[in-house]
């Protein structure tokens with residue numbers, strides 16, 4: 279299986295999970311699927327040895343369905359359990375939960391995951407650990423003040439074992455980033471805070487891989503990954519309605535057909 283196939287696979291699983299659980303945030307799940315597929319397939323150390331395994335914190339914790347699907351694909355827990363997503367008593371909560379094997383930290387309150395992740399990275403530095411810490415953050419999430427505290431903190435401590443990947447899909451819950459709270463020039467802002475900044479097409483697996491593998495020296499790294507919200511489903515792409523709309527009716531099968539049609 280290629281990382282491209284893995285990305286499509288986890289989208290299909292997430293869509294089915296969302297349909298059964300009547301869960302939203304599917305379009306934000308789809309914009310980041312390629313990023314996490316490349317991360318786990320091609321880049322990070324997923325050793326079981328706690329001393330050396332890389333850490334991944336999903337800061338945009340509302341988009342947990344693709345992450346759970348990915349972790350199940352990677353063997354962290356049985357795929358069968360994905361059917362319990364969002365059910366009473368299930369550990370697969372609709373915002374990501376640390377109770378699920380492979381999940382580093384529970385998130386959902388935007389701006390928290392990235393802050394915690396920087397602390398984990400500092401801990402690694404102070405204790406001479408070889409692990410790298412990655413966090414996936416939304417662009418809307420960058421409205422949170424704690425994101426910019428982290429930007430200062432990580433640069434101050436020269437955390438070159440820390441990578442933030444921004445899923446820059448240009449939308450948040452209630453509208454376009456540009457209209458709600460302008461972020462541009464986003465890359466320049468991170469650079470001004472003392473970060474090594476890379477920009478990629480967040481659906482180009484080769485470009486994502488190269489950016490993730492790029493080793494920054496004495497500074498943290500941010501990858502601004504330009505993505506499309508709802509990627510690969512025509513009626514969801516860049517359509518705000520699908521931020522909170524749950525999969526239903528005729529849309530259910532149409533999305534599956536489109537994602538499968540795109541299977542490489």
Ligand SMILES: Cc1ncc(C[n+]2csc(CCOP(=O)(O)OP(=O)(O)O)c2C)c(N)n1
Pocket residue numbers: 303305306307309338340341386387388389415416417418419420445447449450451452507
């Ligand atoms: C502190 C906080 N405020 C508000 C919300 C509600 N909320 C959930 S998703 C979302 C939009 C986030 O936008 P973005 O980070 O760009 O995520 P994406 O568009 O990728 O889904 C908001 C405001 C939240 N989860 N946490």
